Amino acid sequence: MIKVFGFPLSPFVRKVHLVAAEKGIAIEMVLGRPGxxxxxFLAASPFRKIPALQDGDFTLADSTAIVTYLDALEPAPSITPGSAQQRAKAIWWEEFADTILIAAGGKVLFNRFVGPRLMGLPGDEVVAEQGLKELVPILEYLEAACGEGWLAGDALSVGxxxxxxxxxxxxxIGxxxxxxxxxxTAAWYDRVKARPSWQMVAAREAAVMERALGR
Ligand SMILES: N[C@@H](CCC(=O)N[C@@H](CS)C(=O)NCC(=O)O)C(=O)O
Structure with missing residues (x-):
């Protein structure tokens, strides 16, 4: 079975789990200790980032590379729209999430949750507040883009x-x-959350997080 290394709190790891679930690709979640x-894991991820994948002799790091691999392995249902413009938009939204949204949101997430709750580190409220400020125009941009359907066309995409x-x-962090x-945005998010893939991945994550938080 394909192995995916990484903790499910990471949005990059979750992206891989969701794509695999949409496509019905069974994967083994390998948690490991970051330290x-x-x-x-090191063989699959030379720079020690999660997620990383191992499929037999084949190893790969980076969520974008990994979902590209999964999409090629199992093309249906597609997560990349067919038209040039929609396909490019799907990649834009993936980039938006992976570089812009996480850069701001991560400041709040790390300082109010990951550090204090999972790593025993004090959070830096100045950085968290800075992240909250940065999030305002980013979330407004997303709100303006959300419509009745999906971000990059008629079907759910990697974006x-x-x-x-x-x-x-x-x-x-609420x-x-x-x-x-x-x-x-909330209505679009509800549509994503209603998918069986989301429910399966969220249930698996909840079990891991419960253990990590010692509940
Ligand atoms: N571009 C990478 C980003 C991966 C990434 O930054 N993962 C974080 C966890 S969210 C990580 O491994 N951090 C550990 C570190 O930087 O040492 C991807 O899409 O997979």
């Missing part, structure tokens, strides 16, 4: 998956889309 990387995966991490302030 004590296994030789298997929707990446953005929703990042918002779920932000849910750990920053999932608020219907009162971001109704279009």
């Amino acid at each position: 004590e990387p296994s030789p298997e 929707d998956i990446a953005v929703a995966a990042t918002l779920k991490s932000m849910g750990y 920053l999932e889309p608020d219907p009162a302030t971001h109704p279009r």
Whole structure:
């Protein structure tokens, strides 16, 4: 079975799990300890980033590379739209999630949750507040883009998956889309959350997080 290394709180890891679930690709989640990387993980991820994948002799790091691999292995259902413009938009939304949304949201997530709750490190409230400020125009941009359907056309794409995966991490600090302030984003997010793939991945994550938080 394909192995995916990494902790499911990471939006990049969650993106890979969601894509695999959409496509019905079975994967084994390998958690590991960040401070004590296994030789298997190091072989798959030379720069020690999660996620990483091992499929027999084949290894690969980086969520974008990994979902490209999964999409090629199992083309249906597609996560990359067919038209040139929609396909490019899907990649834009993935980039938006992976570089812009996480850069701001991660400041709040790390300092209010990952550091204090999981790593025993004090959070830096100045950095968290800075992240909250940076998030305002980013979330407004997303709100303006959300419509009745999906971010990059008529079907769910890797763009929707990446953005929703990042918002779920932000849910750990109470920053999932608020219907009162971001109704279009909240409605789109509800559509992603209604998918069986999301429910399966979220249930698996909840079990891991419960153990990590010692509940
Ligand atoms: N562009 C990479 C980003 C991966 C990444 O930054 N992962 C974080 C966890 S969210 C990580 O491994 N951090 C550990 C470190 O930087 O040492 C991807 O899409 O997979």
